[in-house]
Amino acid sequence: MRKRRLLATVVLGGGSFLGTMVYRRRTERRRTRVDLYFEDGSMVSLEAGRPDADRMLPLAGEALAAAGRA
Amino acid sequence: MEAAEALAELKDLSTQIEVVALANRSGDLVASTMEGQAAVKLARLAADIVSQADQVRGDLGREPLAQLQAATPDGCLFVVLDGDRLAVATTGPDPTVGLIFYDLKTLLRQLAREDSEAAVSAEVAPVTADDEAAENA
Numbered sequence: 134m135r136k137r138r139l140l141a142t143v144v145l146g147g148g149s150f151l152g153t154m155v156y157r158r159r160t161e162r163r164r165t166r167v168d169l170y171f172e173d174g175s176m177v178s179l180e181a182g183r184p185d186a187d188r189m190l191p192l193a194g195e196a197l198a199a200a201g202r203a
Numbered sequence: 204m205e206a207a208e209a210l211a212e213l214k215d216l217s218t219q220i221e222v223v224a225l226a227n228r229s230g231d232l233v234a235s236t237m238e239g240q241a242a243v244k245l246a247r248l249a250a251d252i253v254s255q256a257d258q259v260r261g262d263l264g265r266e267p268l269a270q271l272q273a274a275t276p277d278g279c280l281f282v283v284l285d286g287d288r289l290a291v292a293t294t295g296p297d298p299t300v301g302l303i304f305y306d307l308k309t310l311l312r313q314l315a316r317e318d319s320e321a322a323v324s325a326e327v328a329p330v331t332a333d334d335e336a337a338e339n340a
Contacts, residue, residue: 164296167273169256170304173266177259185259189252193273193280196248199241200222200293202278 165190206234206314213310219303221278223292225314226250233288249282249291270304283307285315 165181167189179186210223214236217223224235224242230250235242252273260268270283274296281292281303290307 165275167252167256167271169259169265169268170270170272171260171266172269175265177263177265179259185255185262189255189273190275192248192252192255194275194277196245196252196273196280196291197275197278197293199244199248200237200278201241202221202293202295 167193209310209313210234210236213306217303217306219294219298220292220306221294223290223307223310224249225310226289226291227287228253228284228289245291245293246289249280249289252280253282253284253289270307272300272304279303281307283311285311288314 167179167186169177169179171177179189181187181190206225210225214220214223222235222237222242222245224237224245225233226246226249227233228250230247232243232246235245237245252271253268256268256271260266268284270281272282273280276296278296279294279298279300281294283290283304285308288311290311292303292307294303
């Protein structure tokens with residue numbers, strides 16, 4: 134009985150930890166992006182993982198580091 | 204008001220902007236609230252990002268680029284374009300995006316207006332005593 138309770142606690146704890154990690158990763162990924170605004174007022178959002186964004190994001194990271202961020 | 208003065212004023216007014224710089228599209232630094240090589244690097248990198256963004260714009264067949272925001276967990280980089288000029292700013296994560304763009308656009312408008320006023324006053328510069336003497340001679 135005690136063993137089962139311990140196992141259930143471990144499974145529950147592990148599951149919620151894993152869920153939190155997945156959620157944080159997804160949120161962070163959504164937050165990492167490049168938004169381009171054009172003169173006609175339209176906008177394109179390029180999320181991390183897209184080749185276009187992945188070319189610009191390292192440059193932005195370098196720029197932020199030069200400015201004392203990161 | 205000089206560019207450096209305008210940048211310092213903007214940084215004082217904004218609670219979110221940490222560094223603000225002015226550059227041209229080739230990446231040459233014009234003025235910055237940050238000193239040294241880091242400011243030069245920031246200007247060059249901002250111009251590189253604009254150049255990459257312009258390629259994306261071309262691929263998508265969109266209108267010319269007006270501004271961009273690169274958001275990372277460490278912070279955000281903003282660039283607003285006005286002709287050959289770029290205004291670049293860095294902030295922490297999750298800034299008030301509209302406000303930062305508004306501040307940078309206002310800065311560029313102010314500098315452009317001062318440029319055109321300077322050009323007009325240079326055209327209608329008053330005739331000096333030396334000029335009059337030269338004419339009378």
